[in-house]
Amino acid sequence: MKPLLALFKRDISLFFRSGGGAGQAIGFYLVVVILFPFGVGPELNLLARISIGVLWVVLLLAILLSAERIFADDLEDGSLTLLLTAGPLPEMVILVKLLAHWVSIALPLLVITPLLGLLLNLPAGGLWPLVLCMFIGSLGLCALATIGASILVSIRRANQIISLLILPLYIPTLIFGVSATTDLTFQLDQPYTALLILTAISLISLIIAPFAAAQALKANA
Amino acid sequence: MFGLANPTKFMRFSGILLPYLIITTLGLFGWGLYMVFTAPEDYLQGPLSRILYVHAPSAYLAQAAYVFMALANFTGYIWRHPLADMAAKNAAPIGATFALLTIITGMLWGKPAWGTWWVWDARLTSVFILFIMYLGYIAIWQVIEDQVKAARVATIVAAVGLINIPIIKFSVEWWNTLHQPASLTTSGSAIHPSMLTALLIMFAAFTFLFTSLLFISIRTEINRRRARAMEMRILQQNIAQTNLSTRAAINNQEPD
Amino acid sequence: MEFLSLTEFTHYVTAVYTLVTIGVLGLTGYILINSQKQRARLRRLQANKAINK
Structure with missing residues (x-):
């Protein structure tokens, strides 16, 4: 357990100390969210209608576009081979790296979601459902991103292919994430159905990802 | 089946089988198309019902090719079966073409x-x-x-794709029913027996087309690998000869 | 939804069959051209080998 904890801390501090740190992630969200009203017009009703979907898409893009970072640096300096051969199970190492990536990329968004919600005129009572659903959904999204990153670990500048590969897998999470958020916000008939399915998808992804990624890294070695 | 893992055996076997496959494919297409254009038209859709005979088999083939591809990949992964890998690799472009044709x-x-080119209908979206x-x-x-x-x-x-x-x-489907009611269902009209026959023949024709194209592609892949191996051997011989002649040249110069 | 005339329906059917034909023939052509290329390459190499012997 101790080496895994150390790895977790190492990954997070490496992420935040290289290239802008948490500011980079938050900056990305701000830029995309600010661009939207300029694109679709400043009408508040329209913004309120699309706000949940926009915030979900921004979360998805942030995780998709940073996927390459999960293994790239470690492969370059050779520490990935060490991590996978020495010490704990490769699957556990991958799970820890996945969670560290989640903390670095998804957590900042959850923290500034209240501000972004104000900018996009998020419907009243929509904040907590949104944060809760994003919390659950983003774990699954990070898991799938890990699979993509491990598959193309030995390819340079693989981000576009990772996007192509992972995009289809993101669609269920996006659909149920938005649907769960909407159901909880407006308290529809069965507000928890979509949330339960979203949780199931995230859990399945979290279980499959370490094994698939370990196989992919082995095949790439 | 496992005898086919040997590329030489596969080349011999597929070389014998391929002409029959191609003839069957052409025959089925001829018969199927004849049936399609003599079958009665659907009462509701008129001539439009003829689109079904190519749309449905393309959709079936696009999905079946993915399953085939994944199974071939598994076989290659578990039994280290190079031909299975080649089958998977070459099934993908064929499947992609039929997915595009379905769209x-x-x-x-x-x-x-x-009344519109594109609706985000559940089936269209899935194929996309x-x-x-x-x-x-x-x-x-x-x-x-x-x-x-x-x-x-x-x-x-x-x-991962197959699981997903x-x-x-x-x-x-969930998302689709959430956002828009079903656009149009043709389930009301029962399929006329002669339409069904035509459709089944077209399904068979598409399956044989896939098999023929796949066999040709795998043969091409084997030829490519053989040619590559020969080129590498020639290259190595050339390098060895160059090394020999340079060494000879250096030896000749030494007395100076 | 406005109702289209039968001839217009026929145009769509013709378009579908034309495009499917183009798609299938295009794919077949692509596969056959590749096949010929590799066979020619292999034959050339084998002929060279025979000469060198």
Whole structure:
């Protein structure tokens, strides 16, 4: 357990100390969210209608576009081979790296979601459902991103292919994430159905990802 | 089946089988198309019902090719079966083509039947996603140069895709019913027996087309690998000869 | 939804069959051209080998 904890801390501090740190992630969200009203017009009703979907898409893009970072640096300096051969199970190492990536990329968004919600005129009572659903959904999204990153670990500048590969897998999470958020916000008939399915998808992804990624890294070695 | 793992045996076997496959494919297409254009038209849709005979088999083939591809990849992964890897690699472009044809014929059917080229209908959307998955899979084979490595990585891509296809279908249907009511259902009109026969023949014709094209592609792949191996051998011989002659030249110079 | 005339329906059907034909023939052509290329390459190499012997 101790080496895994150390790895977790190492990954997070490496992420935040290289290239802008948490500011980079938050900056990305701000830029995309600010661009939207300029694109679709400043009408508040329209913004309120699309706000949940926009915030979900921004979360998805942030995780998709940073996927390459999960293994790239470690492969370059050779520490990935060490991590996978020495010490704990490769699957556990991958799970820890996945969670560290989640903390670095998804957590900042959850923290500034209240501000972004104000900018996009998020419907009243929509904040907590949104944060809760994003919390659950983003774990699954990070898991799938890990699979993509491990598959193309030995390819340079693989981000576009990772996007192509992972995009289809993101669609269920996006659909149920938005649907769960909407159901909880407006308290529809069965507000928890979509949330339960979203949780199931995230859990399945979290279980499959370490094994698939370990196989992919082995095949790439 | 496992005797076919040997490329030489496969070349001999497929060389004998291929002419029959091609003749069967052409015959089935001729028969099927004749049946299609003599079958009665659907009462509701008129001539439009003839689109079904190519749209449905394309959709079936696009999905079946993905399953075949994943199974071939598994076989290659577990039994280290190089021919299975080649089958998976070469099934992907064929499947992608038929996914694209499904989308195009669906759009051309949607325009007169629904009044718009594209609706985010659950089925159209699923096929569209399937097409993207094919593109991702083909990209893997192209970016990873070492074919053995590419085969192993492609298996993981195909496996993850295969697990996800039902989840994607389910979620797209959920999303679709959430956002818009079903556009049009033709389930009201029962299929006339002669229409069914024509449709079944077209299904068979598409399956044989897939098999023939796949056999030709695998043969091409084997030839490519053989040619590559020969080129490498020639290159090595050339290098060895150059080394010898340089050494001789150096030896000759030494007395100076 | 406005109702289209039968001839217009026929145009769509013609378009579908034309595009499917183009698609299938295009794919077949692509596969056959590749097949010929590799066979020619292999034959050339084998002929060279025979000469060198």
